[in-house]
Amino acid sequence: MQLANRVKTLTPSSTLAITAKAKKLKEEGHDVIALGAGEPDFNTPRYIIEAAKKAMENGMTKYTPSGGIVKLREAICAKLANDNDLHYTPDEIIVTTGAKHALYTLFQVLLNPGDEVIVPAPYWVSYPEQVKLAGGHPVIVKADEKNSFKLTPDELEAAITDKTKAIIINSPSNPTGMVYDKEELKALAEVCLKHNILIVSDEIYEKLIYTNDKHTSVAQLSNQLKKQTIVINGVSKSHAMTGWRIGYAAGDKEIIKAMTNMASHSTSNPTSIAQFAALAAYDSPEDPITEMKKAFKERLDTLYDLIVDIPGVTCEKPKGAFYLFPNVEQAVKNNGFEHVDEWVTALLEEEKVALVPGSGFGSNGNVRLSYANSIDLLTEAAKRINRFVINHQ
Incomplete structure (x- = not known):
């Protein structure tokens, strides 16, 4: 069946693609650290969940x-x-x-x-x-x-x-x-x-x-x-x-x-x-937001310091959201890869760290790292990336 022309020009989401690949490796038993997710890793606050339950019980369905x-x-x-x-x-x-x-x-x-x-x-x-x-x-x-x-x-x-x-x-x-x-x-x-x-x-x-x-x-x-x-x-x-x-x-x-x-x-x-x-x-009060923001700030400070210490990686410290967007062009070149997408794929296969290549965001020299994860996992991820870069030099 012939598809509509409007869908033929669509580019698949690079975020979802790398997340799917990381998930598959995880299901195969690999110790994968996924830094591609664009969502908080916190659960929805309890008072919101309770309000949803009450709405269902009251017939708001x-x-x-x-x-x-x-x-x-x-x-x-x-x-x-x-x-x-x-x-x-x-x-x-x-x-x-x-x-x-x-x-x-x-x-x-x-x-x-x-x-x-x-x-x-x-x-x-x-x-x-x-x-x-x-x-x-x-x-x-x-x-x-x-x-x-x-x-x-x-x-x-x-x-x-x-x-x-x-x-x-x-x-x-x-x-x-x-x-x-x-x-x-x-x-x-x-x-x-x-x-x-x-x-x-x-x-x-x-x-x-x-x-x-x-x-x-x-x-x-x-x-x-x-x-x-x-x-x-x-x-x-x-x-x-x-x-x-x-x-x-x-x-x-x-x-x-x-x-x-x-x-x-x-x-x-x-x-x-x-x-x-x-x-x-x-x-309701924004206390859960305050706590989540405090945790993200701590993670940002920790991960940022580790990432900018990796050879060939530069990054301006972001002010908001929960992403780092470092430039890895020099690291990619030093590691002998032709482009960032290839480098990201090799990193996932060898060190089991999932990043999103910047090509999906219109910036070929960068990668996106989500720090919506625990500090322990973020620290381990940075360690693995650093090891990958050094081993390929």
């Missing part, structure tokens, strides 16, 4: 409105007001089956064939693919590693054409962990306003910043920017709820309505039980 239950949308409005000084009404919010589905649905309602979306690289693996699935064209703009992988206004300006419809800004970033400060966002936003470009602001790692820097949403910089920005967020990273699949989009009422209409014909609604769990997450 039926269809809900396609855009999410009103109480949850109200809770999201309160969260945005309290955390970000952003004021929305429930009809400017859609609850989705994870933040990924919020992005997917947004591009489906936003893009016509040939419309361009600027995607700064390194990027999360699904951004370009989702744009392509919507008939759009992802315009990849490489952000310089010397500038902390952050796009500059001049680079943005140079990438804009008469077909440019939107830009994706992800801060804190997956895969780099870098964070745009307020002034950097202002400078990019001025270019977007000048050219009337929609800003898609992916803020899923908002709660995971390990410096004194405060997260800034581009939407909070001015009323005009709020109108021109769609904020994407959710509970997956902040509350260790990746499997519950609850995200949301906040923004222009017309766009949110179109997304809601589309959701009514695709998912019908996010899982009812998961919505009540998310409601508990937003209505």
Whole structure:
């Protein structure tokens, strides 16, 4: 059977591919340390689990409105007001089956064939693919590693054409962990306003910043920017709820309505039980988040020091998320490999450490390491990587 053209250009997720290979080796009995996962290794806080149980016991197991239950949308409005000084009404919010589905649905309602979306690289693996699935064209703009992988206004300006419809800004970033400060966002936003470009602001790692820097949403910089920005967020990273699949989009009422209409014909609604769990997450104190953040900070400090000591590896210390994105080009060259993907495969086969090659993120000289793991395993992983590098010199 002939497949639709839209799926023929898709690139398989490098994250899922390396995770699957690591899982297979584990099932075969190998001692694999997987640093590819893009999710917290903590369980969902108990009070959220109990809220889900209560919802089931109370019969909250039926269809809900396609855009999410009103109480949850109200809770999201309160969260945005309290955390970000952003004021929305429930009809400017859609609850989705994870933040990924919020992005997917947004591009489906936003893009016509040939419309361009600027995607700064390194990027999360699904951004370009989702744009392509919507008939759009992802315009990849490489952000310089010397500038902390952050796009500059001049680079943005140079990438804009008469077909440019939107830009994706992800801060804190997956895969780099870098964070745009307020002034950097202002400078990019001025270019977007000048050219009337929609800003898609992916803020899923908002709660995971390990410096004194405060997260800034581009939407909070001015009323005009709020109108021109769609904020994407959710509970997956902040509350260790990746499997519950609850995200949301906040923004222009017309766009949110179109997304809601589309959701009514695709998912019908996010899982009812998961919505009540998310409601508990937003209505309760953030102590579990504080503890998780403290653990991630300790892991970052430990792993970072070990990784930058490996010959041929350089890395700027990230400020957020839970990834390191070191440059390993010199190590790969010293080890006699042609490219990073080959080096990563050999590392997994020989030392049983799974990293994600940077090629999947639009940066061929880097690898992504998730430190969503115990300090003992992170220390052992760094030891194995170092041994691999030294043995191949």
